Amino acid sequence: MSTPALEIKQVSKVFIKKERAKRFLNTKKEKVVALSGISMSVSRREIFGVLGPNGSGKSTLIRLLSTLLLPDSGTIHIFGHDVEKEPFAVKRLINRVSxxxxxxxxxxxxxxxxxxxxxxxxxxxxxxxxxxxxxxxxxxxxxxxxxxxxxxxxxxxxxxxxxxxxxxxPTLLLLDEPTTGLDPYSKRDVQAFVREIREAHRATILLTTHDMEEADRLCDRIAIIDEGKIIALDTPQGLKRSVSRRNGQDATLEDVFIELTGKKMEEKEQDK
Amino acid sequence: MNPFMKEMRVAYAFIERNINLIKRYWGWEVVWLIYSLVNSLAVTYIGAGMEKITGQTLDTQYLITYLLVGTLIWSYLSVIFYSISEMIAWERWEGTIEYTFMAPVSRATHLVGTTLFAIIYGILRTLVILIIVASFFNLDLAGANLPGAVLLLLAGSVSFVGLGIVAAVLPLLYPERGAQMTNAAAAILLLISGVYYPVETLPAWLQVVSSASPATYVIKGMRGCLLHGQSTRSLLSIVFILIAAGTAVIMVGLFIFGRVERYAKRTGRLKRSG
Structure with a gap:
């Protein structure tokens, strides 16, 4: 069996947020859990989607894969190379669009x-x-x-x-909301290009997006992440099927998101 | 292609980027050049006016050259210091820091590119200032040891590269105020290095501190070369000390930078906004 393009095992990341308290030089420290024990594996040439509201940990995940952050615990391997121990080997294989x-x-x-x-x-x-x-x-x-x-x-x-x-x-392309701010025509251009890249360069693509339609159209598998945890991982069809079965109606990815997180994407964003 | 040439090609990315930054921010360059030029003139005129200030007969020509050497060498060394110490601050300000740190480039290569640019840019800029300031005064450098001065200047650059690396850590550690902290570090070097006055003028404890600044030796040696025609042979020991100390500071600087980069990655400080 070939080495997976990406293998994440039990990765956690916590940030310490310092807030200046009323008294001079007195700071209050608050722990913000960005990722909590995430594990997943992405196969070569797969387009893998990560969905979740703002602040759910998507960008932290991308930064960890980009060698811009170090995990507090757990391991990340990209084509067999440890992100923390072999950053140069990893850097040569990846690129990122944020x-x-x-x-x-x-x-x-x-x-x-x-x-x-x-x-x-x-x-x-x-x-x-x-x-x-x-x-x-x-x-x-x-x-x-x-x-x-x-x-x-x-x-x-x-x-x-x-x-x-x-x-x-890049052999692994990290796309962090790449079509945000693009008009529908440009979005289509970029999406078609992503598919071309996968075919022509045999690239693996990890895509985070807020656009459910885009995720549905492009991704082979999708992980839904909320509050630093993966709450669902399946093919778009599999995710939709699981919700359809429960509700007895055809479901969209948006329905899946609402069902699994208990809130609409917009409400989640307002919470942040 | 051999690995050295490969790394040099990558290092050229930083040279080309800095040339493009100068082209695109040419207005800033003009303003800064005028500031440095006027500053050099103002300081040198203190020497020209010393007879009038004290009411005594003095060797004005000596004073003018003494101050001019100080101001020009400081101008050059500060270009080296700022070009390197700002390599992080610029990227943070433009928002490109994550892309540069994500690229497969070693920090040593990053530094080589930045240093080569800084030395070429510093020499050209200092020459422009020298030519203009010299037209205001009758400089007599007939007995000066110019090759020795150039040798000393290049040796001094090595130390300032090291100090620049140490200072570059500040914007990495303190995203909001790191760049201002490098200004404070440069100001301290200016005070203690005998740029405009002999270090012996300073209080005893500051004289001890001044012995740790490479600029103290560069400026003293430059004055020896340009004002007293000191021979290159007699400078060799200072040149050797400057290169050895500079290399040690670069090594320590790279080590500190590596540790701080890791800390920044651990705490999420590489982000554009910090």
Whole structure:
């Protein structure tokens, strides 16, 4: 049996939040449990979805996989490499697209992508060709390639972020709400591209999203995470079937979410 | 491609990025250059006006050169210090810190790129200031040992690279006020290193502290070269000490940086907003 793309065993992460109390230099410490004993395994070439409201632990999970955070307990292996002990081996295999398109704001898309390409040791001439191809494929116009990012719309910036994630042909691509802020056409472009990447580059994709339709359309399996715990893990059909059986009606993923978490996604977000 | 060339290619990412930052923030560069230039002129004019201040006959030319050497060397060393200490602060401010830390780049390579840029940029910037300031005064550097001065400057850069790495830890530890804390560190170095006055002027306890600052030796040696034509041979011991101490500080700096990076990853301080 081949090594799974991703194997998470009993991972927990707690943050200490310091709050300044009334008296000077007196701080109050509060423990925030971001992840609590998470375990899951993702197969090679799988598109694996993680659903959950804001603050449920999705981004913490992505940061742990990206080597930007260290787990308090448990282990994470990416293609057999321990994230904590072999970060360089892991870094060479992954890339990430996050919800906030973080760039050098005054740089153009080409300058930002060239920086990323150099960091990953890509030959620059080859990388420039690839950048153009990906950006055109994502519907960005050639004339925007050299203008500062700060003059671009949020959606266009997000497309450049997606291009940066795909540029290095990662074996494991971490997509943290990649289509947030995109119009429906752009969303479709990105979603089609995600599928292409999986087929053409044999990539494994971990996707977090608030968009149930997107998760349903793209994911082979989905984990629903709430308050740092996985509360359900199955194929989209399996999840919907389990709720349909209980209610006696056809269920959508949104229904599954409401049923399992006891609240609507929007209500959960307001709680945070 | 051999591993060294591979790493150098990655290091070039930071050089190219910093060149692009200068191009895109050229207005800031102009403002900062004017500030440094005016500052150098203002300090040097203290020497020019000393006869009038004291009402005594003094070697004004010596005083002008003495202060000019201090201000120019400080300008150069502070560029090295800030370029390296701000490598984290810039990324945090732009919001790209997570992407850079996620990339398969060792911190040593990150540092090599940042240092090479800082040295080239610092030399060019200091030369521009020197040319303009020199046009205001009649500088006589006929007896100066210029190659020795350059050697000393490069040796001094090594120590400031080390100090820059140690200071770069502050924005990693304190996302909101770390960058300001590096300003305080630079100000202390300015006070104790004899930039504008001999360190012997300081109280005894500060003189002891000043012996720990590499800038003290660089500035003293530079004055020896440029004002007294001190030979390169006589500088070799200082050059050796500066390189050895600088290398040790770089090693310690990298070790501290590695530990703090791990702490930041443990506590979630790499996030853009902190």
């Amino acid at each position: 919800v906030d398109a973080a760039f050098f704001k005054k740089f153009s898309p080409l300058e930002n992508l060239a920086y990323a390409a150099r960091l990953y040791g890509m030959p620059i001439r080859q990388a420039r060709e690839k950048m153009r191809k990906i950006m055109l494929r994502l519907g960005l116009k050639e004339e925007t390639f050299t203008s500062p990012m700060e003059n671009m719309s949020r959606g266009m910036q997000q497309k450049v972020a997606v291009a940066r994630g795909f540029l290095t042909s």
